[in-house]
Amino acid sequence: MQSSNNHWEEFYKEDSAPNNPSPFAGWAGDRINPTSRIIDIGAGNGRDSKYFSTMGHQVLAVDKYSEPKGKFFHHKGEIFDMSDIKCDVVYSRFFIHAVSELVEEDLLSYALRNSHHLFIEARSDKNEEGFEYQYGEHYRRLINFEKLLEEMWLRGFHIREAHESRGMAKYKDEDPVVIRIWATSPPYKK
Numbered sequence: 001m002q003s004s005n006n007h008w009e010e011f012y013k014e015d016s017a018p019n020n021p022s023p024f025a026g027w028a029g030d031r032i033n034p035t036s037r038i039i040d041i042g043a044g045n046g047r048d049s050k051y052f053s054t055m056g057h058q059v060l061a062v063d064k065y066s067e068p069k070g071k072f073f074h075h076k077g078e079i080f081d082m083s084d085i086k087c088d089v090v091y092s093r094f095f096i097h098a099v100s101e102l103v104e105e106d107l108l109s110y111a112l113r114n115s116h117h118l119f120i121e122a123r124s125d126k127n128e129e130g131f132e133y134q135y136g137e138h139y140r141r142l143i144n145f146e147k148l149l150e151e152m153w154l155r156g157f158h159i160r161e162a163h164e165s166r167g168m169a170k171y172k173d174e175d176p177v178v179i180r181i182w183a184t185s186p187p188y189k190k
């Protein structure tokens with residue numbers, strides 16, 4: 001198996017990833033207050049960062065392996081590099097299923113401490129492929145909706161909206177079951 005690092009570096013070098021904003025960016029964008037500070041974690045080629053910045057938000061795209069280009073800030077690294085940076089929104093699309101449970105925990109802790117809103121979209125384990133599998137040459141950890149919601153609730157998030165279904169992230173002939181969550185962290189945690 002090719003390591004995930006090489007997979008993402010090669011994938012974004014090829015420049016074949018879609019450049020248009022994802023449907024999730026539109027969904028989250030409708031719920032984000034004007035002129036917010038947004039951290040897009042696992043931003044890939046920056047397709048959604050670009051969208052948010054054209055909507056008038058201030059965006060920091062964070063990605064360990066790719067270097068998105070556009071009119072937004074970019075940091076090549078991980079979420080825990082950002083330990084003291086406050087923002088209004090942490091946005092993470094198709095990120096948590098591409099990383100380990102430990103990185104997912106870093107993301108939740110970071111958002112709880114430093115951000116008011118958290119948006120997550122990820123592939124669900126209700127897909128026929130099962131809990132954990134390799135796709136092409138890279139690893140994916142499919143996400144259990146109920147377990148993630150419980151984990152977030154226990155950590156203190158308010159779940160504002162949560163959905164799990166097909167039809168939300170269609171791409172070419174693929175229509176996977178995906179999870180969408182909009183959560184806020186309470187001000188008393190700060």
Ligand SMILES: C[S@@+](CC[C@H](N)C(=O)[O-])C[C@H]1O[C@@H](n2cnc3c(N)ncnc32)[C@H](O)[C@@H]1O
Pocket residue numbers: 008009022041042043044045047062063064065066077078079092093094095098099103
């Ligand atoms: C499936 S892509 C999603 C890209 C983009 N959000 C989108 O929806 O098009 C996952 C991204 O996570 C990045 N990534 C993987 N592990 C990471 C980590 N530990 N910290 C930051 N970024 C990471 C990869 O480089 C890749 O760009």
